[in-house]
Amino acid sequence: MSLNVKNELVLPRSKPEAQGLSSSAIVEFLEAVRTKNLELHSFMLLRNGFVISEGWWSPYEAELPHLLFSLSKSFTSTAIGLAVSEGILSLDDQVLSFFPDETPSEVAPNLFAMQIRHLLMMGTGHSQDTMDSLWKQANGNWVEAFLQQPVNYEPGTHFVYNSGATYMLSAILNKVTGQSLLDYLQPRLLNPLGITGATWEMCPRGIQVGGWGLSVTTESIAKFGQLYLQQGIWNGARIISADWVAEATSKQISNGDGGESDWAQGYGYQFWNCRHEAYRGDGAFGQFCIVMPQQNAVMAITAGLNDMQAVLNTVWTHLLPAMTPSALPHYEESAVLLAEKLQELRLGAPQVADSSPREAEFTGSYQLEENTLCWETLTIAFDESEANIKLRNNKGDHHLRCGRGAWVEQASRLNQGMEQRIAASFTWSDPDTLELTVRYIETPFCHTAVCRLNGTQITLELKSNLSFGPRDLSPIRGRLQLAQ
Known part of the structure; x- marks a missing residue:
């Protein structure tokens, strides 16, 4: 069982050894990041509900938000889960039922069969991401553009990563509540977790895009992951239903044949299944919320890189296997070295020559x-x-x-x-x-x-x-x- 965080505004801190991870293992992780030239901007590692290590590569700072790209999708999914719990929506609801004004004059059977759950699992039946068509829609009506796209497969049978599907979740929530994603999530998720200053990009018609565009701090990502690790409980109160957490983070559709890729282990409701019985939300260029239930751990990462698998491999290699079920002895030399490494984190300005005769x-x-x-x-x-x-x-x-x-x-x-x-x-x-x-x-x-x-x-x-x-x-x- 994970520890329920007691402070809703700031996550509690603890020495890593007290939570079963040595300082030297974190040093090895940071050294691997450096030698592999992985451009991380921040990380926050939680174990048993405590922050046991955190760092920001200057000029990135703890108080600054960071653009999440598709990690936003997991927050959108959570909004749908909350709406389901409130009886506002059902996963079996037909997508077309919310948009009579945008429904095509001729509705193909696969489009007719598309439900909210298919949007969530990226199993809409499209053969490719719909976003290109949405961006090109001259009148800015992205819902109309989405519903005009051919649905080549029976919904629920074919995985295609589709940011347009997540946009439709936002549009549906906006339709039934009259609120934006952020306005809906504010009292239900953000306020209870002490997440402030969140912003979200909007489509031409003022609907928050859902599939990307959310900006929050690293600690906000960590809190979100910790909430899921705690089966939806925060500060002793139920925020998300345990059933939703289990369903959203379980494999709902196949997206590959497994193997060594963490993008082929199955997909839930806007969450990726990982190796090592973990799951995650992630976004382009290295934005991660990694939840490791077996280790009772959460890892939040922001970054600027292309090789996202390399980041996960580094976590799996240096951190995950080093976590023990009980506390470890404290070694002052390792603790001092880790503190020095964290203090030295920076992405320095390019320096070749300070001046030129020209x-x-x-x-x-x-x-x-x-x-x-x-x-x-x-x-x-x-x-x-x-x-x-x-x-x-x-x-x-x-x-x-x-x-x-x-x-x-x-x-x-x-x-x-x-x-x-x-x-x-x-x-x-x-x-x-x-x-x-x-x-x-x-x-x-x-x-x-x-x-x-x-x-x-x-x-x-x-x-x-x-x-x-x-x-x-x-x-x-x-x-x-x-x-x-």
Whole structure:
């Protein structure tokens, strides 16, 4: 039986040895992360209801939310579970029954048979994810676009990872309650767990997207996992029904033949089954909520990487087998080493050369050629400690303070007009090449602009550490605007 957490606002802390895990095992995990070049942004490890180790790779910080991508799906699933418990919905409810105005004039049998449970288990019968069609819907009616897609298989018989299905869960909840996902979850889940400041992206018609777009802190992820580990009980009160926890986290549909892949062990209701009798919610680029019932443990991770299996393998190799059923002796030397390792966690700013003899030549304002980012002008100026960048695009002026080989944290609206916390720096990769780096520290993304000067012409090569599409954009060229 897992320990019920008593403090609903802050998870209790404990020394790892007191909960049956040595400090040296956590050191080995952190060292493996480093040697494998796994870019983690944070982790929080719980055992027996206590946080036994936690860390943030600077400039990522404990109080900052992190974009969860598809880990959001597990929260959406929980909202549906709560609605089922309240009698608002049934998993047997027909999807079409909620949307008479968007129902196609001719309804194929497979679409007619689709139920809420099929949305939850990613067994809608589609042959591919529907999201591309939803994004392309000219009138912004994603429900209508979803219901127009061919349903090739009998629902419940064919697994296809389908973020459009999760969006439909959000749309259904919105339809029957008149509330958004967050508004519905606030008194039922978020407030009891002390989760504050959550935000969720919306579709063009104002429905929270469900399948991605939720942002919360690492500790909020850990609390969510601990709630599931405790069979839906928090602070002595029942939050989610035990039946829902068991059903949602059990294999509802096959998604592969098992083996060494943690993406082929079966799928529940927006939860993945894992090896080692564990289960998880996860999101693109390394966002994890891993629940290990056999070890009475939870692992919350945020990251910015492509090889998500490598993260799970590192947990399975270094942490899971080291957990013992009883307390371990405390070794001060190991505890000190772990404390030092946690204190040293950082993703340092790129550092090649702090200055260049050509800084004065780079200084100035450049008129940029037409480009897909709608950037119009770039102005560069240097002082003793920073490069001061002003970028004008079709949304206005954006100012960036980039530290000399060091991060400068600030807020920016450069990315899609939304205010986000960033950390920015610059370095010279050679005397002729200025590199500007911006980390969006509430997301997995890091962008670099490589600037090269040829006479009065500048060329910007833009790169992203991660992307669902191409990571390198076409170069942007510009010309120095001479003083009048």
